[in-house]
Amino acid sequence: MPDFAWNDSYSVGDEEFDSHHKQLIRYIQILDDPGEQADLDFLRAIVDGLVAYTNYHFSAEEVVMRETDYPGLDRHLAQHAEFVDKATRFRDDFRDGAVTVGDEILDYLKLWLVKHILTEDRGFTRYREKTLAAS
Ligand SMILES: [Fe+2]
Numbered sequence: 001m002p003d004f005a006w007n008d009s010y011s012v013g014d015e016e017f018d019s020h021h022k023q024l025i026r027y028i029q030i031l032d033d034p035g036e037q038a039d040l041d042f043l044r045a046i047v048d049g050l051v052a053y054t055n056y057h058f059s060a061e062e063v064v065m066r067e068t069d070y071p072g073l074d075r076h077l078a079q080h081a082e083f084v085d086k087a088t089r090f091r092d093d094f095r096d097g098a099v100t101v102g103d104e105i106l107d108y109l110k111l112w113l114v115k116h117i118l119t120e121d122r123g124f125t126r127y128r129e130k131t132l133a134a135s
Contacts, residue, residue: 004029004110010117012125020057021117027053028109031101043101044094050109051091054084061121070127076120083112 006022027050034043058080065073090105 004032012117012121017061017121020060023053024057024113032106040099047091047094051087054087058084065124068128068131070124072123076124079116079120
């Protein structure tokens with residue numbers, strides 16, 4: 001998948017969450033093209049960082065979803081859990097001796113993130129806009 005990068009069509013209309021999504025994209029870009037100098041310690045640190053930042057970001061979204069009584073919360077939580085599970089197994093593979101970042105996991109991370117932002121996170125944005133307009 002060429003040209004995996006942030007673009008404005010990914011905006012969910014929330015500066016904080018947009019900046020989180022940009023950071024997640026950045027982690028994946030680095031894993032996709034870590035550069036000539038990257039050694040195993042560097043890759044491990046990036047994979048650790050991706051998992052930690054993902055947990056931080058998902059928690060932040062989930063707090064706002066709970067505060068606003070988002071009816072799609074359970075479905076959203078299930079999607080987050082699926083991604084965390086996959087990313088955590090990826091991290092554990094690295095801790096257990098994996099030395100390369102495979103195409104399968106890279107494609108999964110990219111596709112999942114873009115699809116999730118464009119459908120699920122956008123769905124929450126629409127809900128927030130609707131409830132704000134009604135209050
Ligand atoms: Fe989300």
